Amino acid sequence: MKKLTSLILACVMMFSLAACGGGGGGASTPSGSSGNTSSGGSGSSGDQEVITLKLSDCHSPTATNHLAMQRIAEEVATQTDGRIQIEVYPSSQLGDVKPSMEAIQMNTLDMAISNQAVLGSVVPELAVLGAPFMFETDDQIANALNGELGEKINELAQEKGITIACYLPTGFRHVFSTVPVRTIEDFQNIKIRTMENPLDMATFNALGAIATPMGYNELFTAMQQNTVNAGENALSNIATDGFTEVAKYVTLTGHFYNVCPVLISQSAIEKIPEDLRDTFFQACRDGAEAGRQMCMEANEAAIEELEAAGLEIIEIDREPLKQATASLYEEFADSLPQEMLDMVAAAEK
Numbered sequence: 001m002k003k004l005t006s007l008i009l010a011c012v013m014m015f016s017l018a019a020c021g022g023g024g025g026g027a028s029t030p031s032g033s034s035g036n037t038s039s040g041g042s043g044s045s046g047d048q049e050v051i052t053l054k055l056s057d058c059h060s061p062t063a064t065n066h067l068a069m070q071r072i073a074e075e076v077a078t079q080t081d082g083r084i085q086i087e088v089y090p091s092s093q094l095g096d097v098k099p100s101m102e103a104i105q106m107n108t109l110d111m112a113i114s115n116q117a118v119l120g121s122v123v124p125e126l127a128v129l130g131a132p133f134m135f136e137t138d139d140q141i142a143n144a145l146n147g148e149l150g151e152k153i154n155e156l157a158q159e160k161g162i163t164i165a166c167y168l169p170t171g172f173r174h175v176f177s178t179v180p181v182r183t184i185e186d187f188q189n190i191k192i193r194t195m196e197n198p199l200d201m202a203t204f205n206a207l208g209a210i211a212t213p214m215g216y217n218e219l220f221t222a223m224q225q226n227t228v229n230a231g232e233n234a235l236s237n238i239a240t241d242g243f244t245e246v247a248k249y250v251t252l253t254g255h256f257y258n259v260c261p262v263l264i265s266q267s268a269i270e271k272i273p274e275d276l277r278d279t280f281f282q283a284c285r286d287g288a289e290a291g292r293q294m295c296m297e298a299n300e301a302a303i304e305e306l307e308a309a310g311l312e313i314i315e316i317d318r319e320p321l322k323q324a325t326a327s328l329y330e331e332f333a334d335s336l337p338q339e340m341l342d343m344v345a346a347a348e349k
Contacts, residue, residue, distance in 0.1 A: 048085065054089060055069060056113070057069050071288075075284070093312060116130045119263075125336075130257070141257050141347075166284040167259055179246075182316075189209040190211045191209070199335070208324075220241075224246050
């Protein structure tokens with residue numbers, strides 16, 4: 001029965017991508033939507049004005065993250081009695097992550113999903129979400145984002161012309177490789193693909209690996225050709241993005257936690273009637289929480305799928321890894337302010 005459940009979840013959530021790209025698929029609208037396709041403008045349903053917002057999503061239509069964006073759209077439609085509709089455009093149809101963020105700043109796009117690397121380029125303090133071994137549990141980061149930490153990051157983003165409608169935490173990231181990584185010593189000289197993020201690269205260099213930044217869409221071929229030995233991602237992404245064909249091992253490092261902020265422009269906020277704004281943002285948060293649960297279920301199901309594909313799941317002692325990367329908190333102190341680290345610690349309680 002467990003295998004059947006895993007198979008169903010894997011099929012529904014296949015191709016969940018950590019990086020973005022690709023094409024295909026039109027806009028997705030929540031069930032029971034009006035189908036209004038005005039460009040971020042308004043139409044009417046009976047005697048009620050209907051506001052339609054366009055959301056740029058870099059993920060494929062079947063990706064877990066896209067399904068989570070759909071859940072947000074459904075919750076907004078439900079809680080506003082259909083007066084606000086979100087059309088979700090997958091596969092970067094409205095632009096990739098960075099151009100979409102810039103469009104939000106310029107008020108030429110309503111909403112967009114982002115990531116820590118891109119939003120962190122304009123809000124350096126967002127690094128606190130991706131600091132090594134910062135979080136211990138899924139609930140801890142959810143509590144932090146729903147509390148002071150999330151509010152603080154949003155304040156900093158608003159100074160850059162960006163409002164964060166909600167946060168979608170998608171899970172811990174783990175190492176997958178062509179050679180076994182059982183202890184910290186096994187990281188020596190392993191070439192691992194990282195995002196082009198200084199803190200990400202410094203983390204793996206501190207572990208003794210050779211951080212090799214490259215596009216996520218290049219990683220499969222790089223592992224196939226032995227250009228790199230390893231990558232890192234959430235478990236569901238490792239399972240559904242094809243890496244079971246080139247990787248032999250998954251090491252449960254839990255080194256970073258992946259969070260996707262959902263952005264909204266000031267012009268989009270102004271389209272929403274004042275009496276609906278609080279409801280709208282609460283609906284976004286409620287939808288994101290439902291999406292988070294989907295991601296947690298997908299990660300749990302992925303363990304069985306990875307094992308069924310022949311990969312070995314390795315438990316590693318994380319304490320030596322934490323100790324090896326501890327000095328990075330001082331090295332990157334400008335983007336990891338103590339005030340925000342204290343907010344993370346408070347979320348544990």
